[in-house]
Amino acid sequence: MDISVVVPLYDEVESLPELTSWIARVMDEHKFSYEVILVDDGSKDGSWDMICRLKQNNTHLKGIRFRRNYGKSAALNVGFEAAQGNVVITMDADLQDSPDEIPELYRRITEEKYDLVSGWKAKRYDPISKTLPTKLFNAATRSMSGIHNLHDFNCGLKAYRKAVIKNIEVYGEMHRYIPVIAKWAGFTKIGEQVVEHRARKYGKTKFGLSRFVNGFLDLLSIFFVGKFGKRPMHFFGTMGVLSFLAGTIIAIWIMAEKLYHIANNERFRDTTDNPLFYIALVAIILGSQLFLTGFVAELVSRNSHDRNNYQIEEVV
Structure with missing residues (x-):
């Protein structure tokens, strides 16, 4: 037809x-x-x-x-x-x-x-x-x-x-x-x-x-x-790692700043009074959740019935 x-x-x-x-x-x-x-x-x-x-x-x-x-x-x-x-x-x-x-x-x-x-x-x-x-x-x-x-x-x-x-x-x-x-x-x-x-x-x-x-x-x-669709970890994992690293860097910066003030006998504010502390905390938690989301999505993708369903143009 x-x-x-x-x-x-x-x-x-x-x-x-x-x-x-x-x-x-x-x-x-x-x-x-x-x-x-x-x-x-x-x-x-x-x-x-x-x-x-x-x-x-x-x-x-x-x-x-x-x-x-x-x-x-x-x-x-x-x-x-x-x-x-x-x-x-x-x-x-x-x-x-x-x-x-x-x-x-x-x-x-x-x-x-x-x-x-x-x-x-x-x-x-x-x-x-x-x-x-x-x-x-x-x-x-x-x-x-x-x-x-x-x-x-x-x-x-x-x-x-x-x-x-x-x-x-x-x-x-x-x-x-x-x-x-x-x-x-x-x-x-x-x-x-x-x-x-x-x-x-x-x-x-x-x-x-x-x-x-x-x-x-x-x-x-x-x-x-x-x-x-077939590699969700590439998306969620990348976003999670970047967020986790950003939070970790901010946390290290806060600790280094605190140690510097201690070494020089200078007054410093409490860590919990620093807005960067909460930004770092949220970034680390969010990064961990995104990474775990990617891990779970990867498991679902690998167990999907069409995980190896690829388009083949021709076979000779």
Whole structure:
């Protein structure tokens, strides 16, 4: 099969007929073998009933329904597990992503040999309450991930080699950072394509303040797990040793100062009256705790079922 189109959706009943017929028209024009996987993330507006009706007239459609709303990341992860196409395309169900972009995305994966091609909506029709947080996230993600050639990590329109989506896991709100997850998994040939962004035709946006907060926390999480997931002692141990050494140096300084005053019969204040004493005490205790945290995390990591789960590109 050439292409799997994975479409996560939540309360998008009005857009589904137009979206599926549009995808079918593009696929037929280019003679692609394909499947469209519609993942209903607990919709309450009749989206699932619409999927069932559409499937009766289109054998290329497949539907997956969640019992409740789990979020876009969960829907994508389940869709990735079900996808069988050599190239996997993801797009949103609100008609803001154009299926006409699919042929070029497919070409870049198959001919230019990209692992992942992410869409960039250079001209957007979203309100500033959505575009401003997106710009902040993109700037922070570029800086922390080292993927400097992507302008929009969160664009729903993306294309993947099949090997990519079968070797990554998307959870929480991590769908924003799939290019980062792919890079940590060893898929480093990541490209970008300017795509059309269409104004929302039906319904209303699902973007809210909680997604802004959760997205930032997930960015920190993915950065830490990707960099130190298999060697947590390198992070906690380093911070602990530095803190412990700083506290020890301050303590030695306090003792040396006290001995100097004693040797010269000079008056000196009590050690407990010196603010540096408490700074040294906190630094030593914190350093010890960080080191022990790293030690425990290292034990957990070494006993994890996927401690030796590494991505192998090819065996001959």
